[in-house]
Amino acid sequence: MPTVNMSGEDDLIARYFKPLATDPGARGLVDDAAVLAASGSDLVLTTDAIVEGVHYLPDDPPAAIARKALRVNLSDLAAKGATPAGFLLTLALRNADESFLAPFAEALGQDAAAYGCPLLGGDTVSTPGPMMISVTALGRVPAGAMVRRDALRPGDTIVVTGTIGDAALGLDLLLGRTTATTARDRDFLIGRYREPQPRSALAETVRRHARAAMDISDGLAGDLAKMCAASGVTATLEAAAVPLSSAARTMIGNGAAALQRILSGGDDYELLCGIAADQLDAFLAAAQRSAVPAAVIGTAADGTAAPRWLDANGCEVSLTALSYSHF
Amino acid sequence: MPTVNMSGEDDLIARYFKPLATDPGARGLVDDAAVLAASGSDLVLTTDAIVEGVHYLPDDPPAAIARKALRVNLSDLAAKGATPAGFLLTLALRNADESFLAPFAEALGQDAAAYGCPLLGGDTVSTPGPMMISVTALGRVPAGAMVRRDALRPGDTIVVTGTIGDAALGLDLLLGRTTATTARDRDFLIGRYREPQPRSALAETVRRHARAAMDISDGLAGDLAKMCAASGVTATLEAAAVPLSSAARTMIGNGAAALQRILSGGDDYELLCGIAADQLDAFLAAAQRSAVPAAVIGTAADGTAAPRWLDANGCEVSLTALSYSHF
Numbered sequence: 001m002p003t004v005n006m007s008g009e010d011d012l013i014a015r016y017f018k019p020l021a022t023d024p025g026a027r028g029l030v031d032d033a034a035v036l037a038a039s040g041s042d043l044v045l046t047t048d049a050i051v052e053g054v055h056y057l058p059d060d061p062p063a064a065i066a067r068k069a070l071r072v073n074l075s076d077l078a079a080k081g082a083t084p085a086g087f088l089l090t091l092a093l094r095n096a097d098e099s100f101l102a103p104f105a106e107a108l109g110q111d112a113a114a115y116g117c118p119l120l121g122g123d124t125v126s127t128p129g130p131m132m133i134s135v136t137a138l139g140r141v142p143a144g145a146m147v148r149r150d151a152l153r154p155g156d157t158i159v160v161t162g163t164i165g166d167a168a169l170g171l172d173l174l175l176g177r178t179t180a181t182t183a184r185d186r187d188f189l190i191g192r193y194r195e196p197q198p199r200s201a202l203a204e205t206v207r208r209h210a211r212a213a214m215d216i217s218d219g220l221a222g223d224l225a226k227m228c229a230a231s232g233v234t235a236t237l238e239a240a241a242v243p244l245s246s247a248a249r250t251m252i253g254n255g256a257a258a259l260q261r262i263l264s265g266g267d268d269y270e271l272l273c274g275i276a277a278d279q280l281d282a283f284l285a286a287a288q289r290s291a292v293p294a295a296v297i298g299t300a301a302d303g304t305a306a307p308r309w310l311d312a313n314g315c316e317v318s319l320t321a322l323s324y325s326h327f
Numbered sequence: 328m329p330t331v332n333m334s335g336e337d338d339l340i341a342r343y344f345k346p347l348a349t350d351p352g353a354r355g356l357v358d359d360a361a362v363l364a365a366s367g368s369d370l371v372l373t374t375d376a377i378v379e380g381v382h383y384l385p386d387d388p389p390a391a392i393a394r395k396a397l398r399v400n401l402s403d404l405a406a407k408g409a410t411p412a413g414f415l416l417t418l419a420l421r422n423a424d425e426s427f428l429a430p431f432a433e434a435l436g437q438d439a440a441a442y443g444c445p446l447l448g449g450d451t452v453s454t455p456g457p458m459m460i461s462v463t464a465l466g467r468v469p470a471g472a473m474v475r476r477d478a479l480r481p482g483d484t485i486v487v488t489g490t491i492g493d494a495a496l497g498l499d500l501l502l503g504r505t506t507a508t509t510a511r512d513r514d515f516l517i518g519r520y521r522e523p524q525p526r527s528a529l530a531e532t533v534r535r536h537a538r539a540a541m542d543i544s545d546g547l548a549g550d551l552a553k554m555c556a557a558s559g560v561t562a563t564l565e566a567a568a569v570p571l572s573s574a575a576r577t578m579i580g581n582g583a584a585a586l587q588r589i590l591s592g593g594d595d596y597e598l599l600c601g602i603a604a605d606q607l608d609a610f611l612a613a614a615q616r617s618a619v620p621a622a623v624i625g626t627a628a629d630g631t632a633a634p635r636w637l638d639a640n641g642c643e644v645s646l647t648a649l650s651y652s653h654f
Contacts (some may be wrong), residue, residue, distance in 0.1 A: 030557050032403040032541050033373040035473045045447055046360040047415045051454045076359040088374045090461045127378045129456020134417045136463040146362045214359050230357050
């Protein structure tokens, strides 16, 4: 018999989230704070929130929402060359709905185990508005080894992982903005929108061989422009070299999708890397060993002009919107 | 002339929050992640969110909202004996309203400087619903030295800082649930609700001299019950020994406030400590040197029953609700 009546909030945490707090530093989620033991590593910190109706749709499956909330942060850690150490979770909920929380927590726990990123702590609050899930993820790198976005140098080769634009097309399909040719392509593209695949397997490769890196979350064109601006360089990109899934290629071929949308749509959660000439072969070989596709799409150059996108004929492609902005 | 058009989101971050990112590890808020350099210290992590209409009122001043968002987290760090290292900020906004953001960011920057807790990174997202501010604060303690809430032992003296119940009465006044006798008392109590005073000055004292500690955020009675339950002990408390402000004392005296509300109301952000007999004098002397009031309110004891609250006649006080719960 419990001698203290737990509040609804404590009960919710104990039932759904304590099983995810496998690290001793999480202190079973019963203390005010978590602790990460001292180590010789630098700590890499990133935080990304997702809001119902903005970053995911109200009828997205709870398991997919959980995976997205954690994975968008794991993607940032991978881009910085960091090994996951754990995460803190802030949940703003309208109510403690078991039919949401049970599959949400189960999927989150599976991902936490799969990516070696245990729940360390969090906060659960009520809100009268849309649900929001905010994750702060922590990772480790050897001292001084975090890979920066502002380190791109003229002559560096620009590489992206995976395929670009799938998530934006998946969102367009969910919203009825366009139609896919086959149910299979539709499922694939929606899956790419709902469940990012963070390139955690490449974190060490990025750390060893990339000069600059970031994850692509707000659209390739805009994120590349940010990397160039932060680094004080420009770049020339081959639009035709941007890797596309066969589903995206089909939609472009039949007019159901536009190149502009591929290059500026968000939610790719692939890696964008600048690689020095003497590291390129090693990077590409390591990516291949990790079974992560990696494609060369351009080269950085001296200058501060906006990056130029060229089509297959060498003519400049004009992009009217570079990326998604909340405001 | 900028060569890349900043998005509204990037512009908002550059204008309002970059000035707060004074730590080199924040990387000027232009990277995907922040970095905390390796040190011999353990890292203490805490996260607390505040939601408009739940933790603060829509017409609370933006500066007060900023201070509350950070200070509720600084309070957790102080309770764990940790020195602030920095924080991450997630802002969910309906729009980029300068009349809110300018005073919000200014006050946040003042607190960040005053408490030595610089902005390290964050995320800004749009929401169609109520505003939400989620802060993850990081602190440092010597390896193994984080003060826990589950370490209270039978015979330990139970001490609280400051005065209890003011914030709950302040909220009651704001909501018109009760009335204060004087405008000055009203201002004082509302100030205690809107702008917590984290006991950061006592962090080292807590680390050196307290056996167990937590901050009081959900009501003294409930938080004490949680500390006892986590520690596997019980306690006996003297209700008359709970330190009250003169404003709260006046309201109790004239019937405008009830003891139940004082003991179970939330938002105190004072410290609750369990102190071994041989450390009590040192703790109280150090608190006095830091000009933080500290009061002995009871003693921990063997057993697993709920803590007992006694009135001035030694009769048990019955508390129907121990603390605030979101669900």
